[in-house]
Amino acid sequence: LDKFKALEKEDSKLHLNVLMNQGVYIDMIVNSVMQNMIWGAILAILVLLLFLKDIKPTIVIACSIPLSVVAAIVLMYFTGITLNIISMSGLMLGIGMLVDNSIVVIENIYRLRAEGYSIRKAAVEGSKQVTGAIIASTLTTISVYAPIIFTEGITRQLFVDLALTIAYTLVASLVVALTFVPAMASVTLRKTKDIRHPWFDAAREWYGRVLEWCLRFKPLVLIIAVVLLIGSAALSLSKGLNFMDMDMETNQLSVTISAKEGEKLTFEELTQASDDVIQRISKIKGIKTVGAMAGGDSTMNLMGGGNDSVSMYILLDEDSKVKASDVEEKIVSRTKDLDCKVETNSSSMDYSSYFGSGLSVRIKGNDIDTLQKLAKEVADVMKQTKGTVDVDDGLEDMEPQLTISVDKEKAAEYGYTVAQVYQLVSAKMADSKSATTISTDIKDYKVYVQTQEQTDTKLDDIRQMTFTHTDKDGKEKEIPLTKICEMKDTTTLSTMKRDAQTRYITVSCGVDEDHNVTLLGNKIQKSMDKLNVPEGYHIEMTGEDETISDSMSQLVLMMILAVIFIYLIMVVQFQSLVSPFIIMFSIPLAFTGGFIALLLTGQEVNVLAMLGFIMLAGLIVNNGIVLIDYINQARKAGVSKHEAIISSGKTRVRPILMTVLTTVLAMLTTALGIGDGSDMMRPMAITLIGGLVYGTVLTLIVIPCIYDMFHREKNMVEEEL
Template structure:
C-alpha cells in the first residue's frame, strides 16, 4: 500500500478540498437561470485543522484530519525581512510602470494615491527612496531654465550689436514664435516634451535668430543706402532668401542621416534632431515673412548709424585680411598644424559613451559570502544603517535586505531567499546633488570596514550608462571544455588586474556550490523495474521540503498562503540520501521498495552556479572596473594588447563586450552619420550656388569648426563621447552658414564688377557683423548649457562645449581662411551682370 501521508499527497489534497469554482448554469420551471458553484473555501485556521484528508477504512480510525498528521499554525516571518527608513522600521514597496505611460505621470499618480492613503490611515507615512519622476522633473525644469536664460542672453547680445531697441525687438520675436511653432509640430509628430527634446530646443534657441539677423542686417544696410522702408524690407529679404534657406537646410540636413543609425544612439537623438529641425524651419519662415513686415512698420524712421565700415576694427580687419591673402601657404600650414595637434591631443584621451552625471540619489549594494546567514545579513544592515543615517547630506535614507537590483524580493516577501544581500538608498538634499560624486567616494571609505563586497553608485543619474556597464573592461572567453575555460579565465583575470588603471577584476567563474552527484546504474535500476526518470521523480519528491498548495481567506479579508512543510524528522540529509526508499512494481504486480544506494552511486563534487552559453558555446565574462581618472578606452586598448600577446588554448576565443564595444559601435555610426551629413550639405550648396567650386570653398569651414571643438574639449577636460560627437555633427551644418553668407556676397560683388581682391575685402567687412552676431547669439544661447548648471545638465554639456568652441574659433577663422581659399581658387574674373539683365531673367 502506498503511503498517503507524503508532502506531495497532502499538498494535492489541500488544493482539491479547498476548492470553489462555477460549474455551469441550470434553469427552473420559470426559465430562471442560476449559476451553480461547487465547493467552498476554508475560512479560517480552525477549519483548516479539521479538514478531512482521507478515510483509512479501518474501524475505530476512520477519517484522518489534517491536524492528525501535521501541526497547523500561522507563522510570523516578519523577522526574516529587514527594512528601515530614516532609522525606523518600515515596509518597502516597488512599483513599475507600463511602457506606454510617461514615468513622471505615473510617479505623480502614485504620490497622489499614497497621500490619500496617508490621510485615511492615521500614523501611516510614505517616504520616497527612489523616484524617477522627481529626477525627470528636476532635469526637465533645469533644461527649461537653461533654455530661457540662453534666449535672454541671445537677445542681450543682439541689442549690444544693433544698439537699437526696435530691430532687437523684431529679431527677438523670432524666438518665442519659432518655439511655439516647433512645439506644435512636435505634438503632431508624436514627440513628447522630455529631457532630450527640450535639450534640442535649448540647443537651437541661439540659432533661432540667425536668419532674422541676416535679414534685418540687410534691410538696415539698404535703408542706409537710401531705399524706402518698403523697398528695403522687400529687397532686403529677397536678396538673402536663397542664402538663408540654404544655410537653414544645411543645418537641418545634418540630422537626416540619423535614420541610418540604430540602437541607443538613435533613441537618444531622434527627438533632439526633430525639435531642432522644427524650430529652424519656423525661424526661416519668420525671417522671410514676419521680420520684413515688422521692419517696414517699425523702421520707417531710421536711427542714424555710425560708419562701421571705416571704424578701427574694420580697418584692422582689412589690413590683417590683406596680409593673410599675401601669405596663403604659411596661413594654411598654421591652421592645419593646429587642427592635427588638437585632434590628436583629444583622441589620445580616449572615448567614452556618456559623460558622468550628478544625481539626487545614491545606492549602496553589499554582497556577503555564500555562507552568510540571515542574522549575519541583518547585522551588516544595522551597521550600514548607523553609518548612512549620520550623513546630514541625505534627506531620506533607507536600508534593507533582499534583491539589490530591484527590491522586488522585499515587496514580494521573499527577501529571506537573498540572505547575503543588503541594499541602501540615500536621497540627497537639493543643495548636495552636484556633490554626489564626492559624497559617494566618502561613503565608500566609511563602508570599507563592512564585511562584504561594497558598491556605491548613483541611483538615477544615468540608467543607460549603468545598462552599458560603463566604467569596466569586459570580454567574453569562449570554449568547449569547462575546466580549460575556468583555468584560462582565472589566468586572464590575474593578468588584467596588472594593467594600469584596472581596479577590481572578476574571472566570471563566480561562486561554486558543493554538489552531490547521483549516477543511476541503469542495469540495476532495470532489474527493479525503474528508469532514471522514475528515480529522479521519487528522489525529487523525497527531498522537497515545502510546497505552497492553496490559500485561505481570513475574516478580515486577508489571504494567507497555506504551505505544507516537512517535519524535522522527515527531512533528508546528506547522510541519509542513500537510504531513500524507491518504490516499484515487480513482474507479479506486487509493490516493493529498494534503497537508492542499491541502484545508484552517490559522490561529492563541485559545480558552477551559472554556465552561460552563446550560439551553443560556453563562455565566461572576465571584467575589471576602471579606476577614477582613467579612460575606459585606453584601459580597454591595454587589455586588447594583453590578449593579443596571450597564448590562448586551442578552441578558446575572446570577444570584447560591455560599454567599450557599445561606445565604439556608436562612434562608428555617428562617423557614418557625419560623412553622410557632409555629402548632403555639399549637395544643397551646389543647388544653391549652381556651382561645384563655391560649395567646395565653403566646406573648408568644417575642419576649422572641428579644430575649435577639439580645443574646447581639451580645455574643459572632456573626452570624446557619443554626445560630443553629436556636437561635431551639428557643427557641420551650423558653421557652413557663415561661409555661405560670405561667399554668396563675394559672388554678388564680383558680378557687380568689383575686382576679386576688393570684392573679398568688402564682403568680409560687410558680412562681419551679421556673421559675428549669429555666431555669438548661438554661443550665448548655449553658454548656460555649457556650464552644466543644474542636475542632469551634464548629459548635453559636451554638445554645448563642442559647438561653442567650434563656433568661436571657426567664426573668427572663417573671416580669413574662406577669403584665402576663395582667392586661391578664383583667379579668373567674373563677367559683370547688369541689374536689368537680372530683372529680365526674373521676368
C-alpha cells in the same frame, strides 16, 4: 503623493515615506533646461542690441524667438515627440540658431535702409538678397541630421528626438525670417536714425587689413591651419573616448549591506548589521530619511531574490546643500570597522549603467573546463593592467561537481561499453517522471512518483556504486565502479549562459577615475592577443568599450553622409562645383576649434561631443555660404576678384559675428554646467562653442584665401561659362 497623504489622514497610525522618486530628476532637468533656454534667449537679444544699437530691429528678432519655439513644439506634438531631456536639450541648443536667419534678414534690411532705400523696398530687397543663402544654410544645418535614419542601435534611440527637435526649430525660424521679420520690419523701421558704431567700424577696418595681409601669404595661412587641425585632433583623441558623462547631482543614495568576501551572514546577522549601519549613518549631517529592505535591491525582491543582502535608500535634506559624494565618504568611513560589506551608490541617474559600464570580455566556446581556464587567464590580464578595479572572473557562482571518467579498456574487460556505464549511473540518479495530472478549477497539478532509492541518492552513493559481473565460471560478482572509472571532485558553474547556442563566460572589471575606458580596453586587448586560445574558442570585448565603438562607428557614418548632403545642397544653391568645394574647407577649421575647446576644458571625446562635431559641419558652412554668395554677387556686378573678396568680407562680417555670438552665448550656460540637467549636454555645447568661435575667425581668413586660389581674375559670368 496626494493619495499617500489621504491614506495617512484616514489612519493616524499609518506613515509613508517615499524613498525613491524619479520624478524629482525630471523636475530638476526640466527647470534647468528652461532656465538655460531663457538665459540663452536673453543673451542673444543683448548681442543684437550691442551690434545694432537700435531697439527696433532687436524687438523684431526678439519676437521671432517665441514664435519659432512655439511652432517647433507644435510640430513635436504632431509627430509624437515628448518633452524629455533629449528633446528639450534640442530646444536649448536651437535657441541660439533659430535667430540666425532673422539676424541675416533684419541686418540686410537695416543696412539697405541706412543706405537710403525706402522701407518697403528695403524690406523686399533686403530679404530677397539673402533668401537663397539662408535657405541653403538652413538646409545644410538640417541635413546633418538626415543620416540618422541610416544609423541603428543606441545612437539612433538617443538622438532621433534631438535631431527632429532642432530640425523643427530651424524650419520654423526660416519661415519666420522670410515672412514675419520683413513684415514687422516694414512697420518698425519706417523711421530710422543714423547710428554710428565706432568700435565696430574700427574692428572691421582692422579685419580688412588682416585679410589683405593673409591674401598675400596664402600658403603660410593654410599650413598653419592644417598643423593646428592635426595637432589638436591628435592631442584630443590621445586622451581616449568615453560614452557619456551623465552623473548628475542627486539627493538620493543607495547603500547595500552584505557579507564580506568568503564569508556568510545569517538573516539575523544581516538585520543586526543593518541596524548598526542605520544607527551610525543617521547622525550624518544632511541625511533626512533612511529606509531598508532585505533581499538585495528592489529588482531582486520582485524576482524572489534571497536574503543575502540588505538595501537602504537614503534621502538627503535639500535645504542642507550637502553633496551626495560627501555623504558617501562619511558613510564609508563610519562603517568601515563593521563586520560586513557596505557599498554606496549615488548614481541613480547615471544612464550609462543601462548601456554597459566598465570593461567586459566574453569568452565563447564549448568545453566548460577550457572556458574556465581562459576566464582565469583573462582575469589575470585585467589584474596586471594598471587602472582596473573590481576584476570579476565570472567564476564566483560555482557548485561542487563529481566528474566520472570511464576507462574504455577496463570497462571492456568486464563486458561494458562507456555508454552502458553512464546508463548505470543515470539509472541511479534518474529523475522521477510525471505519472498523471490532477485538474482543478484554478490550476493543473502534476503528480510525480519517486522511489525511496531515488530520494536518498547522494554523491557518496555514486562513489560506492557497484555493477554485477559474471565471470567465466558463471559466478556473479559485485565489482566497484571505481575499478573501471576515475572519480574526481571538481567545481563547475551553477548556470551557463549561451549566445547563438554557444556557451560563454563573461570576465569584467571597472575602470578607476584616472584612466580612460577605451585606452585601457586597447591595452587589455593587446595582452589578450598574446594568449594561447584553442581552436573553436573566441574572446571578444563587450561592455562599455563595445558600446563606445559601435556608437562612434555609427556617428562617423552619419558624419560622412552629412558632409555629402551638405555639399550636394550647396551645389544646387550655387549651381557650381567650385564654390561649395571652397566652403567645405570651413568644416575642418571648425573641428580644430572643437578639439581645442575639449582640450582646454579637460573633456574627453564622447558620443555627444561627436554629435557636436556633426552639428558643427552644418552650422559652420552657413558663414561660408553667406560670405561666398556675397562675393559672387559682387563679382557678377563687375567688381574685381580681389576687391570683391575684401569688400564682401568687411560687409558680411557683422551678420556673421552676430549669428555666431547669439548661438555661442545661448549655449554658454550649458557649456559652463549651470543647472542640474546640463552636465550631459556639456561636451556637445563645448564642442559647438569652440568650433564656432575658432571656425568663424578662420573662415573669415582662410576661406577668402582658398577662394582667391581657386578662382581666376575674370568676370564671374565668364568664369562660370
